[in-house]
Amino acid sequence: MTILDKHPEKNLIRLQLSQNVVLRNLDLGSMQELESCLEISDLKKSEILLRQGNFQMEQYFVLDGILKRIVTNADAKEMILRFAVEKDIETSYAAWRLQRAAPYSIASVTKARIARMPLKKWVEFLDQHRVLKESFEFEVMRLMSEIMAHTITLHMLDAPGRVERFLRKYNYLFDLLPMKELAAYLNLSPETLSRLKSKHKELFN
Secondary structure, three states: OOOOOOOHHHHHHHHHEEEEEEOOOOHHHHHHHOOOOOOOEEOOOOEEEEEOOOOEEEEEEEOOOEEEEEEOOOOOEEEEEEEOOHHHHHHHHHHHHHOOOOOOOOOOOOOOOEEEEEHHHHHHHHHHOHHHHHHHHHHHHHHHHHHHHHHHHHHOOOOOHHHHHHHHHHHHHOOOOOOHHHHHHHHOOOHHHHHHHHOHHHHOO
């Protein structure tokens, strides 16, 4: 019997795991094998999962709520690199593979529920499932590419351009994200974002 077997919402959680961007093509036997390694955690708003500079890392599957990836500079100024929502993953896989400290923090934006496991165990599981490993590593590269595009956007586009790009690529996230968090992601004040929202209201519908 696994930890998940004892969870009162095990059927819902299994459904959510089966819809995850990385896990959705796992066969039943492999999913059951993975379940034995998973821990289910209910997170409070702003709870820290991983601190920048740590070496103890985990793999996260988002079941509900929103996580964010944050990098902090020497002056303690934060930059949000990405958000992860239901069906997404969060990871520090590249740093773990390179035997480096986590280059960013991961925290909850809202109340959230995740499935988690040590990265060492996740990598061992991947090594036994070649197709899953290829899918996972592709997703990691895709996320890195998106983050790079986002950082370029902050330097190259003005405020309206940043908002319009977000709407074009991530329109589904707008109503889910707290205004303050989205404004920080776009490097805008909440007031500026609110004004641009009103100005471009038709893009938000």
